[in-house]
Amino acid sequence: MIRLTTLGCAAMMFCAASNAWAGEKTGFYLGGSTGVADNSVSFSQPGTGDLSYSDDDAAYKVFLGYNFGVIPLLSLAVEASYVDFGTAKATVAGKSLETKVDGVDAFGLLAVNLGPAALFAKAGAIDWNTTTTAQAIAAKTSGTDPAYGVGVQLQFQSLGIRAEYEVFDLKTVDISFASLGLSYTF
Secondary structure (H helix, E strand, O other): OOOHHHHHHHHHHHHHHHOOOOHHHHHHHEEEEEEEEEEEEEEEEEOEEEEEEEEEEEEEEEEEEEEOOOOOOOOEEEEEEEEEEEEEEEEOOOOEEEEEEEEEEEEEEEEEEOOOOOEEEEEEEEEEEEEEEEEEEEEEEEEEEEEEEEEEEEEOOOOEEEEEEEEOOOOEEEEEEEEEEEEEEE
């Protein structure tokens, strides 16, 4: 009786684990993450030369993607998100400076599935906007630049928990973004 119970429990755990593989859960997913963005700002200003400063701020993103789930060990996905990197603030050369950064990005993801856990890498681009305010004078810039990142995700049926680290090399701001988030696959 004990062997039968043990065998039954083992079979249920095996079935539950096989359903939780991230590679087998194909379809659209929606999610959000929050974390900390390290914004390193550098730009030239007429009359004062080059200015640079760095500041951390709370950041968040909302994302939508599609997981192709090619084979049980590998997943391919595409993902787009809106991300707000917060505001970097500093006083440089006696001037109060603030730089707010946000944007829309698109990534391709490749994941290696290890049971309910998956390790992933992502590469893509971000279409960004910055607003830098110095002594009540605002200057806006925008552009499109490369972005990349790595992360880990735990998948439990349709619910995913992810931690990731992303790097965005923008024209005037270099950003590293560490976040923790949730996703739901439909």
